[in-house]
Amino acid sequence: MRMSQLFSKTLREAPNGADSKGYEYLLRAGFIRQLGAGIFSLLPFGFTATKKIEQVIREEMNAIGGQEVLMPVVNPADIWKETGRFYSIDKEMSRFNDRVGRDMVLAMTHEEAVTDLARGEIDSYKRLPLLVYQIQTKWRDDPRPRAGLIRVREFTMKDSYSFDVDQAGLDKQYADHYKAYFRIFSRCGLPVIVVGADSGMMGGKISHEYMYLSPIGEDTIITCPSCEYTANRQVATFKKTYHAEAEKAVEKVLTPECKTIEELAQFLKIEESQTAKAVFQVGTFINDTNGEEEEKLIVGIIRGDLEVEENKLQNAAKANALRPAHPEEIVAKKMVPGYGSAIGCSSDVLVIVDDSVAKSNNLVAGANEEGYHLLNTNFGRDYTGTVADIASASAGYACPVCGKPLESSKGVEVGNIFQLNTRYSESMNCTYQDETGVRKPVIMGSYGIGVGRLLACLAENYHDDKGLVLPISVSPMQVHLVSLVKDAQVADDIYAALTKAGIDVLYDDRKESAGVKFADADLIGFPIRITIGNRSLKEGKVEVKLRSNLEESFSFELNTVVEETQAMVAKLKGELASQLVEKEWKKD
RNA sequence: CGGGGCGUAGCCCAGUGGCUAGGGCACCUGCUUUGGGAGCAGGAUAUCGAAGGUUCGAGUCCUUUCGCCCCGACCA
Numbered sequence: 152m153r154m155s156q157l158f159s160k161t162l163r164e165a166p167n168g169a170d171s172k173g174y175e176y177l178l179r180a181g182f183i184r185q186l187g188a189g190i191f192s193l194l195p196f197g198f199t200a201t202k203k204i205e206q207v208i209r210e211e212m213n214a215i216g217g218q219e220v221l222m223p224v225v226n227p228a229d230i231w232k233e234t235g236r237f238y239s240i241d242k243e244m245s246r247f248n249d250r251v252g253r254d255m256v257l258a259m260t261h262e263e264a265v266t267d268l269a270r271g272e273i274d275s276y277k278r279l280p281l282l283v284y285q286i287q288t289k290w291r292d293d294p295r296p297r298a299g300l301i302r303v304r305e306f307t308m309k310d311s312y313s314f315d316v317d318q319a320g321l322d323k324q325y326a327d328h329y330k331a332y333f334r335i336f337s338r339c340g341l342p343v344i345v346v347g348a349d350s351g352m353m354g355g356k357i358s359h360e361y362m363y364l365s366p367i368g369e370d371t372i373i374t375c376p377s378c379e380y381t382a383n384r385q386v387a388t389f390k391k392t393y394h395a396e397a398e399k400a401v402e403k404v405l406t407p408e409c410k411t412i413e414e415l416a417q418f419l420k421i422e423e424s425q426t427a428k429a430v431f432q433v434g435t436f437i438n439d440t441n442g443e444e445e446e447k448l449i450v451g452i453i454r455g456d457l458e459v460e461e462n463k464l465q466n467a468a469k470a471n472a473l474r475p476a477h478p479e480e481i482v483a484k485k486m487v488p489g490y491g492s493a494i495g496c497s498s499d500v501l502v503i504v505d506d507s508v509a510k511s512n513n514l515v516a517g518a519n520e521e522g523y524h525l526l527n528t529n530f531g532r533d534y535t536g537t538v539a540d541i542a543s544a545s546a547g548y549a550c551p552v553c554g555k556p557l558e559s560s561k562g563v564e565v566g567n568i569f570q571l572n573t574r575y576s577e578s579m580n581c582t583y584q585d586e587t588g589v590r591k592p593v594i595m596g597s598y599g600i601g602v603g604r605l606l607a608c609l610a611e612n613y614h615d616d617k618g619l620v621l622p623i624s625v626s627p628m629q630v631h632l633v634s635l636v637k638d639a640q641v642a643d644d645i646y647a648a649l650t651k652a653g654i655d656v657l658y659d660d661r662k663e664s665a666g667v668k669f670a671d672a673d674l675i676g677f678p679i680r681i682t683i684g685n686r687s688l689k690e691g692k693v694e695v696k697l698r699s700n701l702e703e704s705f706s707f708e709l710n711t712v713v714e715e716t717q718a719m720v721a722k723l724k725g726e727l728a729s730q731l732v733e734k735e736w737k738k739d
Numbered sequence: 740c741g742g743g744g745c746g747u748a749g750c751c752c753a754g755u756g757g758c759u760a761g762g763g764c765a766c767c768u769g770c771u772u773u774g775g776g777a778g779c780a781g782g783a784u785a786u787c788g789a790a791g792g793u794u795c796g797a798g799u800c801c802u803u804u805c806g807c808c809c810c811g812a813c814c815a
Contacts, residue, residue: 243814
């Protein structure tokens with residue numbers, strides 16, 4: 152590519168709103184441009200980098216038996232009604248009517264579409280296992296797009312779907328993906344960790360997320376430095392301690408101005424862990440078959456020294472959504488905010504009790520009366536409810552596996568793998584006949600990688616104060632050829648020779664000053680820079696630098712530029728390949 | 740959806756209710772220059788986000804509205 156003809160141009164200053172360095176450089180180097188909130192165009196560099204990432208993904212997906220397909224972005228709503236997700240997913244999925252008024256949706260994922268495909272193609276166990284994947288546009292009307300390509304509304308995603316006769320088959324395909332994903336991310340140069348995850352709206356049980364650890368991430372990851380334990384905070388567990396002692400009789404005490412656990416503990420001169428607090432939420436429950444909504448007050452009871460993890464509470468309550476309850480709603484169920492507990496509340500309240508409370512005795516809880524608390528309350532004796540783990544794990548808590556203190560960090564989810572089991576095949580009647588002629592639902596898995604998000608994470612991970620420093624596997628071009636000489640002939644010849652040899656070259660043939668050219672080369676950040684200038688030219692050489700180390704300078708002989716460049720490309724590729732991560736999934 | 744911020748040339752930003760709306764970068768022309776965002780001279784580019792209002796007079800004040808960003812709610 153001749154830079155004089157390049158569609159994009161570089162920007163000297165960061166456009167307003169480019170808050171992270173990775174995003175700023177992608178904009179300034181001319182990889183991407185914003186069209187609207189969470190909507191971006193890919194310019195030649197951005198698109199080429201994307202295609203290189205996609206190629207890595209294709210190779211690894213094909214290697215585990217994937218067959219590439221392409222499904223429509225627009226789906227008839229019917230299939231989404233079959234699985235119920237037409238009703239259970241809120242505004243995040245965009246809907247419209249076609250000219251005859253049929254309900255249509257913009258697919259935000261393709262479980263429904265692929266299951267519809269599969270039920271037409273799969274009839275016998277002899278056809279299984281199968282794996283299909285696509286690399287395709289998704290639209291999700293996220294309420295809050297942000298951070299450039301990290302959290303967008305329209306994006307490219309690799310999504311694959313596996314079909315098996317049994318759990319063992321699913322486990323095999325899950326393990327294949329687990330391993331392939333590490334290969335994909337490491338071939339692209341992105342360091343990731345895998346964490347246990349919540350399966351959320353996807354249904355199913357086992358799932359993992361691939362996280363790029365970074366302060367710009369929005370997910371909180373709980374890790375154990377001493378053992379292998381890692382999990383998204385939404386599902387992370389920890390070792391709890393309990394106050395088990397002989398039950399004592401309930402006693403009502405006056406506790407004025409003690410609306411928080413801290414105030415209460417100080418007033419009564421007890422530990423926060425000797426109290427039980429109530430968290431009030433209103434859950435929305437949606438009937439999957441007709442979309443009817445029902446709201447119900449949920450009270451989460453947790454020990455005073457712990458916090459409720461709302462995601463866990465929502466799962467335990469089997470609610471579709473949660474929102475904080477208004478004081479009136481709480482009072483209507485015979486409870487008092489600030490002095491609340493499940494004791495004496497209306498029977499239609501959903502009580503979820505953390506095991507920290509259920510397994511402890513004689514906790515101080517609200518009396519549901521302004522200014523009063525109850526001493527020595529006990530779960531089971533004084534109130535009942537569903538026992539579940541709804542506590543939020545934090546740094547310093549004991550690892551559930553080895554007991555050492557946990558750590559917490561921020562991460563960006565770049566990939567995920569889910570065991571769907573029969574969540575979709577059952578509701579959409581996607582079955583196969585086994586050896587005995589019995590119809591059984593196909594066992595499914597679903598696996599995603601955010602392609603644009605991966606590029607954004609790479610930009611975040613690979614930059615310095617001058618610009619991008621992308622790995623050679625994903626860099627749009629391998630070589631940046633900078634010509635500083637008046638007579639273009641030498642540079643033109645080298646450009647032609649390198650291109651002919653199959654090397655991707657950006658040739659800066661512009662009539663610009665050396666400073667401008669170097670600054671742009673730094674900003675765009677292609678791995679190998681070849682400078683043609685009089686300084687080295689009179690010795691029959693060209694100057695060579697690696698973007699990753701601008702301090703060090705090499706030189707290539709004019710008559711062996713092609714061979715030496717090829718060797719340099721191979722060397723960089725080799726270095727990256729030597730960092731390939733091979734990791735296996737072991738079922739617990 | 741709640742809270743906050745910002746919309747002035749392609750980009751970054753100035754602009755007390757008062758003359759023809761400015762600067763830097765980028766762009767065009769000419770000359771000069773060619774190893775780290777050059778110099779000189781000249782030039783073009785704005786429905787001041789939009790609509791309505793107040794006023795003799797609005798980029799500036801008021802109302803409405805649209806868009807973008809940030810915090811929160813939210814998020815496979």
